[in-house]
Amino acid sequence: xxxxxxxxxxxxxxxxxxxxxxxxxxxxxxxxxxxxxxxxxxxxxxxxxxxxxxxxxxxxxxxxxxx
Numbered sequence: 001x002x003x004x005x006x007x008x009x010x011x012x013x014x015x016x017x018x019x020x021x022x023x024x025x026x027x028x029x030x031x032x033x034x035x036x037x038x039x040x041x042x043x044x045x046x047x048x049x050x051x052x053x054x055x056x057x058x059x060x061x062x063x064x065x066x067x
Contacts, residue, residue, distance in 0.1 A: 031057070038065050 031054075041058065042065065044051050057063070 038063065 040047060040049060041051060041054050041063075044055060
């Protein structure tokens with residue numbers, strides 16, 4: 001009887017961990033353009049660059065000033 005209780009307790013312990021699901025992380029979109037420095041987009045208007053979509057990404061999301 002003691003072996004049965006020990007086996008049942010071990011099975012319950014193993015199965016309880018299977019019911020726990022990890023939290024889902026928010027998806028991340030990273031855009032990288034070879035040869036394009038962060039400052040080129042930050043100062044796009046002063047540099048004569050027309051990049052409205054990248055500027056919108058910066059305004060609505062996060063960006064790096066250096067890599």
